Amino acid sequence: MSSIITEKYNALWSDPKLVKRIDEGIRINRQSDARVRVTNFEGKPLPGIGIKVEQQDSPFNFGANIFKLGDFPEDTLNLKYEDAFCNIFNRATVPFYWRGLEPEQGRPRFSQHSVPIARRPPPDRVVQFCQDKGLRMHGHTLVWNYRKWSTPDWLPTDPEQAAPLWEKRIQEIAERYGDAIASWDVVNEIACHYEKNPDGMAMLPNYGSTAFAWSEKYFPTETRFDINEATGAWDIEDPEYTQLIEGILKEKRRMGAIGLQFHKFKDKDLLKVLAGDNSRPMDLLDALDHYTKFNLPLHVSEITLTSPENNEAGLAAQAEVAKNLYRLWFSHAAVEGITWWNLPDGCGAPGEHKVYSGLLFEDLSPKPAYHVLQDLIHNEWRTTEEGVTDADGYFNFRGFHGSYRIITSSQWSDSGMQSAMTLEPGKRTDQLIFL
Incomplete structure (x- = not known):
């Protein structure tokens, strides 16, 4: 082929x-x-x-989201997922989307015995698993005003009425998980301006800085607070994300790292990369260099790369692109972590689940890209x-x-x-x- x-x-x-x-x-x-x-x-x-x-280990964070923990219909599949995760990654992104965490007001699904919801394992279960396996944890996300995925239906639409509930949510999470999870995405995708369209929840002005202030109020002083933004953050010709960071830092908020998502959700997106028309290596390095002016660690926080049609050519292309990107990101002094998003095929959010963007097939067997990254992380970048x-x-x-x-x-x-x-x-x- x-x-x-x-x-x-x-x-x-x-x-x-x-x-x-x-x-x-x-x-x-x-x-x-x-x-x-x-x-x-x-x-x-x-x-x-x-x-x-x-x-024995690496301080660099190699991670993925762990949204499918315990979510498969058979124990054998759940064990395969756990093994595949632990055999390559040392860090897990833990889901704290409000819609799935507290669908009924006042009854958050913290406990391991909570009613199952797809792709939203109870945090207690995830924390226990990660502690047992020696995985670091990153909480995602405290404040995100996208209705479809993040905000519960019972949340008031008036920003003034909703604000104390946002704060209460952060307080409850901090009290339960502040000592267990060392870093958090405090705000997610502010530059997308969801509050300006029907998919978003209206928010108070300057809510990004307010979210950081709430987090500082309730979490331990050593907790790291990140800002996280969609793939457009790599376009440094658009100054909005830069200005958002500058504004929050100007207000003396305790920002600890800058998150940069990297999603190629569709085959056509990856084909543009393979054509050399998108995400060129020097452009990526220029973006990383640009954000170093803030003297904060950079986290490549969410990665989606399809394997077009999951045929031989598509699988080889996914593996090649993944290898090149990981080597580039790993080489940059400011980058402290790289996080793949959906580990298996068919396990993304509705809309994402129809593309072949996992490192594993749907039966949880590894793709070439899984082996390539495993070799980089555990062989090429490990010294004996x-x-x-x-x-x-x-x-x-x-x-x-x-x-x-x-x-x-x-x-x-x-x-x-x-x-x-x-x-x-x-x-x-x-x-x-x-x-």
Whole structure:
């Protein structure tokens, strides 16, 4: 079957200047130098000691939404979903859409035993699962005035009457989950101006800043508060998102990160990318560079890439585009996380569920794109090194940031002794081991 990846697309992504920037960005921004030194208890260096360093985790957030947790009709499918999620991601976006969380006023569906609603697992269940599996969590979203997905039918349409209910919602969520979930999308898609069309809920002026103020009032001081915006945020020729951020920061609100959605909901959208006419790599880098002026982390917060027709050519194209985008985003110093949106096919919101945009087929078996990203995250961007200490007892290596286990081997009786170290941005790490 012929490829749908065009020569123009390949030329853009194989440009030597781009390749160099991405490769150097990954090396400089995601790796650090480290050395292990082995001595005896008198401080005499021990040469020839075998050293193996194994990276255990990464501070970078690789995530997806976890909206389908426990939502399949069979236990075997639920287990397959859980395994597929945990075998690639270290972070989960937890749904807090008001419409699904509190369809009946005063009876929020927090508990694990709540009545099931599709794609809206009770937060207690998600939090427990993530804690059991060691997954980080990101709450989405506290304030979003889109009626179709977010606001409950009982919410008053008058902004003055609705405002105290918005605040009460934030207070209740903070009291229950503030210590468990470290980061939140405080506001979502303000620049879409839903309040100006029938799909939106009218809001008080400057409600973005007000939402941040409410969040600061009720959540722990260490909680990170994000702003999140639709895919148009990548068009930096349109200054609106920039101005929104500037306005909230000017009011001294505690914004912690900037969210940038990246949705290609239709096959024709991906075909424009593959034609080299949309989302060109240098344009994406220019957008990331633009937002760095705020000195805040950037979160590529929602990703949709279709695999046109789910045939061989479409699957290969999805995998290629995903790999290129993840490498570009991972290379940029300001990006701290990348979040795929709908993990399996057929599991998106109505309208999204008809396209093949998952990393898994509907039977939850992996697509090529799943394997490509899994290889990047757990192999290419994960360090394991082996060698022996030199004459001065040193073993030097360069590794990706994260925590490491160190295993020694020698002729001594304490061969196999283990230690640990952490590689962090901007500094060399030294670890001393006594044998």
